[in-house]
Amino acid sequence: xxxxxxxxxxxxxxxxxxxxxxxxxxxxxxxxxxxxxxxxxxxxxxxxxxxxxxxxxxxxxxxxxxxxxxxxxxxxxxxxxxxxxxxxxxxxxxxxxxxxxxxxxxxxxxxxxxxxxxxxxxxxxxxxxxxxxxxxxxxxxxxxxxxxxxxxxxxxxx
Amino acid sequence: xxxxxxxxxxxxxxxxxxxxxxxxxxxxxxxxxxxxxxxxxxxxxxxxxxxxxxxxxxxxxxxxxxxxxxxxxxxxxxxxxxxxxxxxxxxxxxxxxxxxxxxxxxxxxxxxxxxxxxxxxxxxxxxxxxxxxxxxxxxxxxxxxxxxxxxxxxxxxxxxxxxxxxxxxxxxxxxxxxxxxxxxxxxxxxxxxxxxxxxxxxxxxxxxxxxxxxxxxxxxxxxxxxxxxxxxxxxxxxxxxxxxxxxxxxxxxxxxxxxxxxxxxxxxxxxxxxxxxxxxxxxxxxxxxxxxxxxxxxxxxxxxxxxxxxxxxxxxxxxxxxxxxxxxxxxxxxxxxxxxxxxxxxxxxxxxxxxxxxxxxxxxxxxxxxxxxxxxxxxxxxxxxxxxxxxxxxxxxxxxxxxxxxxxxxxxxxxxxxxxxxxxxxxxxxxxxxxxxxxxxxxxxxxxxxxxxxxxxxxxxxxxxxxxxxxxxxxxxxxxxxxxxxxxxxxxxxxxxxxxxxxxxxxxxxxxxxxxxxxxxxxxxxxxxxxxxxxxxxxxxxxxxxxxxxxxxxxxxxxxxxxxxxxxxxxxxxxxxxxxxxxxxxxxxxxxxxxxxxxxxxxxxxxxxxxxxxxxxxxxxxxxxxxxxxxxx
Numbered sequence: 001x002x003x004x005x006x007x008x009x010x011x012x013x014x015x016x017x018x019x020x021x022x023x024x025x026x027x028x029x030x031x032x033x034x035x036x037x038x039x040x041x042x043x044x045x046x047x048x049x050x051x052x053x054x055x056x057x058x059x060x061x062x063x064x065x066x067x068x069x070x071x072x073x074x075x076x077x078x079x080x081x082x083x084x085x086x087x088x089x090x091x092x093x094x095x096x097x098x099x100x101x102x103x104x105x106x107x108x109x110x111x112x113x114x115x116x117x118x119x120x121x122x123x124x125x126x127x128x129x130x131x132x133x134x135x136x137x138x139x140x141x142x143x144x145x146x147x148x149x150x151x152x153x154x155x156x157x158x
Numbered sequence: 159x160x161x162x163x164x165x166x167x168x169x170x171x172x173x174x175x176x177x178x179x180x181x182x183x184x185x186x187x188x189x190x191x192x193x194x195x196x197x198x199x200x201x202x203x204x205x206x207x208x209x210x211x212x213x214x215x216x217x218x219x220x221x222x223x224x225x226x227x228x229x230x231x232x233x234x235x236x237x238x239x240x241x242x243x244x245x246x247x248x249x250x251x252x253x254x255x256x257x258x259x260x261x262x263x264x265x266x267x268x269x270x271x272x273x274x275x276x277x278x279x280x281x282x283x284x285x286x287x288x289x290x291x292x293x294x295x296x297x298x299x300x301x302x303x304x305x306x307x308x309x310x311x312x313x314x315x316x317x318x319x320x321x322x323x324x325x326x327x328x329x330x331x332x333x334x335x336x337x338x339x340x341x342x343x344x345x346x347x348x349x350x351x352x353x354x355x356x357x358x359x360x361x362x363x364x365x366x367x368x369x370x371x372x373x374x375x376x377x378x379x380x381x382x383x384x385x386x387x388x389x390x391x392x393x394x395x396x397x398x399x400x401x402x403x404x405x406x407x408x409x410x411x412x413x414x415x416x417x418x419x420x421x422x423x424x425x426x427x428x429x430x431x432x433x434x435x436x437x438x439x440x441x442x443x444x445x446x447x448x449x450x451x452x453x454x455x456x457x458x459x460x461x462x463x464x465x466x467x468x469x470x471x472x473x474x475x476x477x478x479x480x481x482x483x484x485x486x487x488x489x490x491x492x493x494x495x496x497x498x499x500x501x502x503x504x505x506x507x508x509x510x511x512x513x514x515x516x517x518x519x520x521x522x523x524x525x526x527x528x529x530x531x532x533x534x535x536x537x538x539x540x541x542x543x544x545x546x547x548x549x550x551x552x553x554x555x556x557x558x559x560x561x562x563x564x565x566x567x568x569x570x571x572x573x574x575x576x577x578x579x580x581x582x583x584x585x586x587x588x589x590x591x592x593x594x595x596x597x598x599x600x601x602x603x604x605x606x607x608x609x610x611x612x613x614x615x616x617x618x619x620x621x622x623x624x625x626x627x628x629x630x631x632x633x634x635x636x637x638x639x640x641x642x643x644x645x646x647x648x649x650x651x652x653x654x655x656x657x658x659x660x661x662x663x664x665x666x667x668x669x670x671x672x673x674x675x676x677x678x679x680x681x682x683x684x685x686x687x688x689x690x691x692x693x694x695x696x697x698x699x700x701x702x703x704x705x706x707x708x709x710x711x712x713x714x715x716x717x718x719x720x721x722x723x724x725x726x727x728x729x730x731x732x733x734x735x736x737x738x739x740x741x742x743x744x745x746x747x748x749x750x751x752x753x754x755x756x757x758x759x760x761x762x763x764x765x766x767x768x769x770x771x772x773x774x775x776x777x778x779x780x781x782x783x784x785x786x787x788x789x790x791x
Contacts, residue, residue: 013402013456015449016258021230021379029161029369030228032265043341046446046460046474124383125230127390127454128402128447 012130014048018122036113053113061092160373160687162225173275193224196660198240212244222270224662228261228370230382233667235450244349245590251348257340261451262320266366282361295360302506303338319365325508328355333568334513346510373687395670403447403459416599416735419483422519426735432492439494468495473502484511484594488519490542512594517565517572599737600638611707618652625669641745645752657700
């Protein structure tokens with residue numbers, strides 16, 4: 001069954017463990033700029049939001065890519081980037097609704113999350129479970145239960 | 159060099175405003191000191207001349223990361239801030255910054271920064287992608303640490319920069335001046351903020367896009383994952399109680415153990431009442447844990463007070479409880495909103511709450527006992543729990559007005575000024591505050607504060623209070639009142655801590671982990687490219703750094719018996735709580751002597767022996783401490 005990244009910003013502490021391991025794994029060095037996952041913060045409110053490729057089903061990056069370098073994988077679970085076809089035009093970065101596609105200043109080619117061959121390191125390194133990699137059918141569970149708890153609490157006190 | 163290190167440090171001469179890049183020492187030296195505390199100690203030992211005073215231009219303030227700083231290793235956020243201590247005058251003072259600062263300094267292109275000299279006008283340092291510059295800070299001077307961070311970020315135009323700043327406390331060279339980082343974290347201990355204040359260095363801002371490389375990324379990630387998993391396994395690990403801002407939610411365990419510093423250590427059992435109210439206050443507050451770089455614990459927290467007179471106040475605090483106890487609970491203030499707000503005020507002023515708060519708590523006790531009159535307090539009613547009065551005394555210390563004149567000089571000076579029995583009531587060792595908890599409930603942790611070579615601080619944690627060390631053979635808590643076993647615990651844990659602090663990782667991620675020493679050795683090896691560092695070598699590194707910190711004290715005037723410079727309050731038995739009736743006083747001298755014997759330090763002078771120093775490769779130190787002639791033999 002397809003698994004998907006499930007992100008819950010309410011749990012994120014902004015520790016950047018995800019970015020540290022992501023960049024180390026993909027580039028051999030910890031680098032906030034080359035990390036596939038980014039964490040955007042509202043520091044005054046202490047709120048942090050992990051941002052990354054959502055592997056959209058109808059992916060705008062795939063639609064605009066002029067060389068078919070960006071495509072949906074054979075298994076269908078992820079949007080993959082074939083560097084042998086990429087011409088570095090950055091259309092995909094323009095089209096991405098999340099700013100999830102970065103540009104490597106050395107190669108001048110784009111980069112993005114590749115789901116680490118089906119075992120995303122960011123999710124493994126996220127202690128508060130703000131990033132999880134879950135079967136598609138379970139995507140809604142965490143949020144469903146959290147919201148249901150509010151109802152439960154209100155009924156208990158009635 | 160394969161990885162871990164950037165490879166250079168920045169030297170800043172504030173007197174003439176010059177900046178110079180210097181290469182890190184060669185690998186042969188790095189392998190002996192690693193980084194962080196080890197390298198900072200080496201620099202301070204070699205560069206601060208004997209006879210120098212903390213506020214002299216010759217004193218240095220060293221910011222030093224380690225090779226693991228900024229890697230996926232858990233808690234790789236550490237940057238050591240070290241100087242000739244303003245608190246003791248003869249030991250090193252060592253603090254640790256966290257947040258994103260250490261990692262970002264390496265991303266910006268430097269392993270560390272050494273400050274020397276005195277700037278003619280206030281300046282701040284901006285480091286960005288390998289370039290560094292001093293900038294005018296005249297318009298920022300006087301601002302609190304949080305305002306400073308915002309102003310500096312705006313001035314450099316980089317909202318994602320990380321900022322370490324001193325506050326008005328450091329500017330006014332108050333005892334206890336620290337360096338506040340990213341609004342949550344203070345490098346306290348040793349008064350580095352006040353030394354920087356005397357040098358007119360207001361802040362450091364760092365931002366960069368460089369990477370921290372690893373020699374074997376895949377293996378490093380493997381170690382990092384195992385380390386993270388083990389941190390949360392087993393009762394001895396410290397991580398579970400701190401995770402997700404654990405400190406902000408409950409102080410129950412600390413209170414029950416008699417570990418909580420309340421009312422100047424006069425009645426530990428009263429902490430139970432504080433803990434009940436605190437937990438209630440936490441339930442009504444909005445709390446958001448804030449993680450330092452690559453830290454799975456996230457002990458720091460943003461708290462919005464939900465109830466009481468300070469409802470709506472937002473405090474941004476680090477995860478240790480020392481600031482809560484120093485700022486408030488020591489003076490009997492236990493209303494949660496007031497506790498958080500006062501702790502936040504210390505952070506904003508850039509002051510270590512344990513130091514200033516210990517002096518203020520002493521004033522409260524002296525007033526309660528009739529040693530201080532209302533005339534002497536400037537009309538303040540110093541009744542336990544009077545939060546307004548505690549804050550007023552802090553303000554008076556900032557203005558050096560009335561009693562504040564003495565509070566600004568630290569707890570011992572305050573006791574001396576009050577005179578009489580105040581000297582029996584004050585809480586201090588070597589004239590300054592201990593880590594602000596009541597350690598009389600565990601003789602090991604208490605001994606560790608006394609024999610610490612960097613002034614009273616976390617160095618020898620022992621095995622009876624603040625964390626266990628399964629790798630050192632301490633699987634379960636030892637008898638907290640057995641004086642015979644503590645010196646050995648102190649030696650082993652101090653050696654480990656000196657190694658840990660040289661890596662660039664936070665102690666909360668290092669304590670209580672099964673297999674930690676193996677993990678750390680492999681982490682270093684896979685990062686730098688040295689191959690796994692074996693345990694024997696790790697122990698020698700820790701012992702070398704520990705002995706060099708001791709040699710630093712000897713060079714700067716350590717005298718026999720300074721380790722016995724301890725206030726009576728810390729030696730007496732607590733009046734209540736689980737440690738009631740247990741006093742370390744009859745044993746403390748023998749415990750310290752036994753510690754020296756195990757360390758191979760001279761019983762009379764406290765100096766490391768020639769044989770020990772030579773066995774650690776510290777031949778230069780032999781000639782410094784014993785004279786060239788003897789070293790040559």
